[in-house]
Amino acid sequence: MTENKRPHIIVLGAGFGGLEFCKHFHNPDAQITLVDRTNHHLFQPLLYQVATAGLSAPEIAQPIRAILSGQPNLTVLLDIVTDFNLAEKKVMLADRTLHYDYLVLALGGCTSYYGHPEWEQFAPGLKSLSDALHIRSQILLAFERAETASTPEMRERLMTIVVVGGGPTGVELAGAFAELARHVLKTDFRHIDASETRVILLEGGPRVLGTFSPELSMSAQKQLEGLGVQVHTATKVKSISEGRVDLENGETISAANIIWAAGVAATPLTKKLGVPLDRANRIKVNPDLSLPGHPDVFAVGDMALVLEPDGSPVPGVSPAAMQMAKHVALLVENDIAFEGAVARPAFKYWDKGTMATIGRSAAVAKVGKFEFSGLMAWLAWLLIHLIFLVGFRNKVAVLFQWFYSYVTYKRGARIITQMPGEASGSCSTARAVAATTVR
Amino acid sequence: MTENKRPHIIVLGAGFGGLEFCKHFHNPDAQITLVDRTNHHLFQPLLYQVATAGLSAPEIAQPIRAILSGQPNLTVLLDIVTDFNLAEKKVMLADRTLHYDYLVLALGGCTSYYGHPEWEQFAPGLKSLSDALHIRSQILLAFERAETASTPEMRERLMTIVVVGGGPTGVELAGAFAELARHVLKTDFRHIDASETRVILLEGGPRVLGTFSPELSMSAQKQLEGLGVQVHTATKVKSISEGRVDLENGETISAANIIWAAGVAATPLTKKLGVPLDRANRIKVNPDLSLPGHPDVFAVGDMALVLEPDGSPVPGVSPAAMQMAKHVALLVENDIAFEGAVARPAFKYWDKGTMATIGRSAAVAKVGKFEFSGLMAWLAWLLIHLIFLVGFRNKVAVLFQWFYSYVTYKRGARIITQMPGEASGSCSTARAVAATTVR
Numbered sequence: 121m122t123e124n125k126r127p128h129i130i131v132l133g134a135g136f137g138g139l140e141f142c143k144h145f146h147n148p149d150a151q152i153t154l155v156d157r158t159n160h161h162l163f164q165p166l167l168y169q170v171a172t173a174g175l176s177a178p179e180i181a182q183p184i185r186a187i188l189s190g191q192p193n194l195t196v197l198l199d200i201v202t203d204f205n206l207a208e209k210k211v212m213l214a215d216r217t218l219h220y221d222y223l224v225l226a227l228g229g230c231t232s233y234y235g236h237p238e239w240e241q242f243a244p245g246l247k248s249l250s251d252a253l254h255i256r257s258q259i260l261l262a263f264e265r266a267e268t269a270s271t272p273e274m275r276e277r278l279m280t281i282v283v284v285g286g287g288p289t290g291v292e293l294a295g296a297f298a299e300l301a302r303h304v305l306k307t308d309f310r311h312i313d314a315s316e317t318r319v320i321l322l323e324g325g326p327r328v329l330g331t332f333s334p335e336l337s338m339s340a341q342k343q344l345e346g347l348g349v350q351v352h353t354a355t356k357v358k359s360i361s362e363g364r365v366d367l368e369n370g371e372t373i374s375a376a377n378i379i380w381a382a383g384v385a386a387t388p389l390t391k392k393l394g395v396p397l398d399r400a401n402r403i404k405v406n407p408d409l410s411l412p413g414h415p416d417v418f419a420v421g422d423m424a425l426v427l428e429p430d431g432s433p434v435p436g437v438s439p440a441a442m443q444m445a446k447h448v449a450l451l452v453e454n455d456i457a458f459e460g461a462v463a464r465p466a467f468k469y470w471d472k473g474t475m476a477t478i479g480r481s482a483a484v485a486k487v488g489k490f491e492f493s494g495l496m497a498w499l500a501w502l503l504i505h506l507i508f509l510v511g512f513r514n515k516v517a518v519l520f521q522w523f524y525s526y527v528t529y530k531r532g533a534r535i536i537t538q539m540p541g542e543a544s545g546s547c548s549t550a551r552a553v554a555a556t557t558v559r
Numbered sequence: 560m561t562e563n564k565r566p567h568i569i570v571l572g573a574g575f576g577g578l579e580f581c582k583h584f585h586n587p588d589a590q591i592t593l594v595d596r597t598n599h600h601l602f603q604p605l606l607y608q609v610a611t612a613g614l615s616a617p618e619i620a621q622p623i624r625a626i627l628s629g630q631p632n633l634t635v636l637l638d639i640v641t642d643f644n645l646a647e648k649k650v651m652l653a654d655r656t657l658h659y660d661y662l663v664l665a666l667g668g669c670t671s672y673y674g675h676p677e678w679e680q681f682a683p684g685l686k687s688l689s690d691a692l693h694i695r696s697q698i699l700l701a702f703e704r705a706e707t708a709s710t711p712e713m714r715e716r717l718m719t720i721v722v723v724g725g726g727p728t729g730v731e732l733a734g735a736f737a738e739l740a741r742h743v744l745k746t747d748f749r750h751i752d753a754s755e756t757r758v759i760l761l762e763g764g765p766r767v768l769g770t771f772s773p774e775l776s777m778s779a780q781k782q783l784e785g786l787g788v789q790v791h792t793a794t795k796v797k798s799i800s801e802g803r804v805d806l807e808n809g810e811t812i813s814a815a816n817i818i819w820a821a822g823v824a825a826t827p828l829t830k831k832l833g834v835p836l837d838r839a840n841r842i843k844v845n846p847d848l849s850l851p852g853h854p855d856v857f858a859v860g861d862m863a864l865v866l867e868p869d870g871s872p873v874p875g876v877s878p879a880a881m882q883m884a885k886h887v888a889l890l891v892e893n894d895i896a897f898e899g900a901v902a903r904p905a906f907k908y909w910d911k912g913t914m915a916t917i918g919r920s921a922a923v924a925k926v927g928k929f930e931f932s933g934l935m936a937w938l939a940w941l942l943i944h945l946i947f948l949v950g951f952r953n954k955v956a957v958l959f960q961w962f963y964s965y966v967t968y969k970r971g972a973r974i975i976t977q978m979p980g981e982a983s984g985s986c987s988t989a990r991a992v993a994a995t996t997v998r
Binding site: 176186237246264268308388534535545546 | 597598599615616617618620622624625628631633634635636637638654655669670671672676679683684685686687688690699700703706707744746747748749750824826827840972973974975984985986
């Protein structure tokens with residue numbers, strides 16, 4: 121795959137970091153190989169909309185090849201990274217081994233259960249498209265079962281949604297679930313009142329959105345409660361089992377739907393690099409984002425632990441990943457141009473502002489010294505996400521979707537796609553399906 | 560679930576037949592229970608568009624509850640039919656047993672392999688949403704593998720798509736695959752030329768679209784060949800195995816992608832009714848569409864074998880199913896109003912015309928005595944499908960999709976959603992995934 125002479129750059133991961141590197145690396149003599157385990161770039165910030173039936177999967181995903189088809193010196197590979205050999209400048213993939221001159225690690229993060237992997241089966245996380253489709257199917261299925269539940273206890277259990285973790289994802293999910301139940305599903309059922317759904321948000325820390333100011337945290341909690349979400353701060357989870365959350369304060373919540381939004385870590389593949397990591401498996405990179413002892417290997421985004429001058433880590437948000445990728449693209453360009461004989465500036469994160477959405481015209485935003493919430497913050501969130509959403513088609517489709525659900529309070533993607541009952545339309549399996557039914 | 564006094568009508572299946580009955584049955588005193596094994600109504604005529612990455616799943620599916628939320632005397636049940644007891648007027652579902660006064664069978668059809676169920680694993684059919692998503696993922700994955708194939712033979716195998724069956728579905732699929740390869744994927748790859756993809760359509764009969772006139776069949780074949788499809792008529796399949804089709808003429812085709820569009824039968828559940836069936840498991844209903852010996856049970860759509868005055872069967876198309884359902888709705892209304900003391904007219908099928916689409920501005924259509932093909936037929940097809948497409952939102956979204964792909968030759972839904980590599984975003988499984996990789 122690699123040609124001699126021409127420097128070969130391997131980029132692992134087609135998330136915000138990986139794509140941004142490819143877009144800002146302008147040396148046509150170099151050859152780039154971009155590796156991802158899926159065929160699409162995922163617009164992570166809107167993943168919660170797929171999980172809550174607001175958007176369909178293709179609306180927040182774009183084929184990687186389509187995005188980069190204009191770059192002749194770039195090859196896209198659908199493959200899975202299994203191991204590294206930094207000494208020999210090799211990356212081992214499931215189907216082949218590649219040699220690199222420069223390596224850019226942009227594999228992103230994954231859902232971490234803090235040493236409790238056994239909780240995953242009872243409380244799915246939200247990191248991939250299949251995660252989102254799984255959660256969507258599970259929640260919609262729970263309402264279907266509640267409609268025919270034989271006892272009030274069973275009904276209440278099925279109509280309780282617990283979101284663990286009061287960060288941006290947890291807040292977004294809780295708000296969206298509350299709206300789904302109170303407005304979208306309200307008229308759908310005959311035997312249950314979907315608006316009686318309990319949405320409970322559990323946060324271990326003293327307040328939700330801990331990275332925001334206390335004022336915005338308070339505003340976010342008020343807006344959540346306005347949507348009917350029960351917010352419990354300073355509430356730690358002791359254990360999670362089938363349809364049951366046990367809290368450290370001794371209480372127990374019985375809920376058919378438990379979503380885990382409490383932990384993100386770097387992909388465990390970082391452990392195979394043999395470089396210092398933090399507790400979340402993030403690589404303690406040099407100020408120029410290269411790996412200690414490996415000036416030809418860089419890490420960007422959720423894989424990299426970068427410290428601000430004040431010692432706080434750069435947040436794991438897409439703008440940070442994109443800024444890091446752009447920085448690395450420039451470094452590598454210079455490195456190749458001047459054969460390494462050039463000083464490498466340190467990466468500086470420019471915080472353009474952060475925001476979290478809560479629901480229909482409900483959000484909080486912080487831009488520099490300015491903080492605002494409510495409708496104005498929500499409009500800002502809408503605008504910024506539309507601008508950054510990859511691909512013209514998705515922008516229009518998503519805008520249309522949002523406008524439609526804003527006006528009608530309906531959601532178009534209320535489709536259960538992962539049902540045993542719908543496994544296949546074949547006659548031979550139709551029987552088998554009838555036998556092994558949805559319980 | 561059923562109340563005394565009020566007549567209870569059970570409708571099985573929320574396809575075109577089931578929905579049409581519910582919409583045209585106007586007796587508010589009667590109670591209707593609609594049972595379906597999925598939570599959505601599927602717009603079957605556009606299923607091939609999901610399989611060929613033209614549309615996303617929610618764009619051709621609508622939540623059943625949302626469609627019928629305006630009918631207070633109607634209950635929707637998500638459940639699976641397992642058996643019948645017509646003598647005791649009972650329907651057994653996976654989770655419960657229901658008693659009916661009137662029963663409407665509208666469970667539709669399924670993919671039949673004519674006594675060769677073992678072919679299914681090598682040649683999936685196209686009847687359900689998961690069928691479509693499965694085919695889409697399989698084809699897109701094949702191109703990804705072709706891009707990195709080590710031998711020309713392997714590459715050719717991966718870039719060969721065989722569609723078995725030259726009926727409307729087979730013709731639509733073959734045309735859409737040819738366009739996908741020649742136009743959409745053309746610029747996506749570096750090592751393969753997607754436009755070299757071989758799309759082969761196999762038809763056992765003397766011509767494609769056998770239910771149309773010889774002229775239209777010839778026109779359809781010409782239009783297919785214009786798109787680059789290799790059409791083989793009078794070519795019967797002897798056997799299908801992994802990546803291989805053996806023909807009765809002794810030839811063998813090596814293809815990684817084999818789609819079965821050759822057979823449709825009624826759901827095998829009809830065998831449990833104890834009434835006369837034809838070879839495709841269709842119920843030989845009375846002229847009024849009731850079951851022989853069961854005046855309170857009706858079958859509509861693909862489950863029913865209805866003969867035209869000339870002895871030919873009414874085709875298994877959605878307009879026929881909808882006309883049957885409307886007929887039955889009226890019968891049952893009268894039956895209840897006059898306590899059965901009223902004559903039942905026989906069902907008459909009104910053929911409004913039939914059409915099949917082949918590709919971008921390519922189609923054939925027959926309306927009464929008028930036959931036309933090409934752009935005009937395609938525009939008619941577009942218009943009619945938009946008009947009948949259930950749900951405002953889908954109409955606009957789909958129209959936008961079509962306009963977009965027509966102008967740009969792009970397809971928005973080129974997303975592989977069913978990949979081992981994308982199974983879950985959890986850290987613990989991320990490893991497992993890396994271990995059990997895509998091969």
